[in-house]
């Protein structure tokens with residue numbers, strides 16, 4: 001089979017550069033184009049040079065339409081607004097769309113579901129093998145320990161991160177809620193301040209830390225009477241997410257249109 005032609009959008013960003021490095025290093029894929037927004041200082045620069053690789057002969061442009069027409073898949077770690085636009089374009093071009101973007105709010109997922117009628121989308125708040133395995137373990141632990149164990153999720157990220165709780169923390173919260181057989185939306189507590197009163201039974205709490213260059217740390221605490229279970233993942237390098245995204249694109253290449261998760265890609269739902 002020929003190499004899968006992949007376009008990286010947001011190619012000058014932290015994850016965009018990691019994606020360019022991953023596409024260049026991995027077998028079975030080739031970088032077809034690199035996109036940034038109109039007016040970006042990165043336009044015209046070589047995507048490889050920006051990613052610290054030396055020239056690749058792929059200049060960054062602000063023309064996703066032309067890029068998508070010449071590609072089989074798009075790797076997208078940008079913003080929800082940009083990802084929604086790219087989803088429309090990817091659906092029109094009938095190409096695979098891998099979405100790592102986080103910070104989604106209620107209602108924004110409906111257009112993605114519509115796009116997935118025509119396109120193959122893989123969306124996950126975390127594309128690493130380790131976190132997706134952790135989610136499976138959290139689901140099991142929450143089911144096994146039951147409602148007597150209070151659930152708290154703590155995350156820390158670098159000072160540049162703009163959304164909270166992280167997409168990963170929410171993914172882990174969903175896994176914990178699924179293990180308990182409850183809906184996360186009805187039990188999540190994202191902020192505590194002032195006289196909160198005692199902790200209501202069944203809550204799933206989130207705590208957010210920001211600072212320095214932390215790539216991404218997550219701990220799920222199951223706190224019972226007299227004992228505590230802690231399940232953690234620490235990301236040390238953004239390449240784990242980028243490699244996961246490329247793996248997802250290759251996996252989705254021969255799949256039917258639909259909205260898939262990283263657990264589907266990794267076979268953790270089987």
Ligand SMILES: NC(=O)C1=CN([C@@H]2O[C@H](COP(=O)(O)OP(=O)(O)OC[C@H]3O[C@@H](n4cnc5c(N)ncnc54)[C@H](OP(=O)(O)O)[C@@H]3O)[C@@H](O)[C@H]2O)C=CC1
Nearest residue numbers: 010013014015036037077078082100101102125126127241
């Ligand atoms: N799912 C996962 O495994 C992971 C997800 N993420 C998520 O990925 C996202 C990006 O993170 P990160 O790389 O750190 O952020 P950055 O801000 O470094 O990168 C985002 C890039 O997207 C560009 N961009 C924004 N809008 C557009 C547009 N309309 N067209 C083209 N390019 C656009 C930005 O350009 P400009 O600077 O000009 O706005 C920027 O270069 C976040 O939501 C983050 O949480 C991160 C790591 C792993």
Ligand SMILES: O=C(O)C1=N[C@H](C(=O)O)C[C@H](O)C1
Nearest residue numbers: 102125161166167168215216
């Ligand atoms: O913004 C980041 O950096 C990260 N974002 C994702 C998230 O919101 O969980 C994944 C990873 O933790 C890094």
